[in-house]
Amino acid sequence: EVQAEGDLDFRGTLGVDRTAPVGFQAIRLRFRLDTDADEATLAKLLQLTERYCVVLQTIAxxxxxxxTVATA
Structure with missing residues (x-):
């Protein structure tokens, strides 16, 4: 199971408040695995996930x- 949650101020995204940031201020990912792996193996898995996850690396x-903009 993967859970993703984040902190987002919609006032910035909707243009209601120019001082409010646009986009996420924090993102939290949680992984729940059904496994018998030991803590060291799970720690290594998380380390490799953080290193090679394309989405995580793009955000981080x-x-x-x-x-750009162009006219026809």
Missing amino acids: TPTKVDA
């Missing part, structure tokens, strides 16, 4: 983004 690491 500054990503270069380019936005």
Whole structure:
């Protein structure tokens, strides 16, 4: 089971308050596994997940983004 939750101020996203941030201020992930693995193995699994998860790395690491506009 994977649970994801986060802190988001919709006032910024909806443009209601210009001082409110747009986007998540915090994201929490929880993994619940049905396994007999020991704590060391689970710790290694979490370490590898944090290292190689494309979504997690994209969120956690500054990503270069380019936005352009063009007319027809």
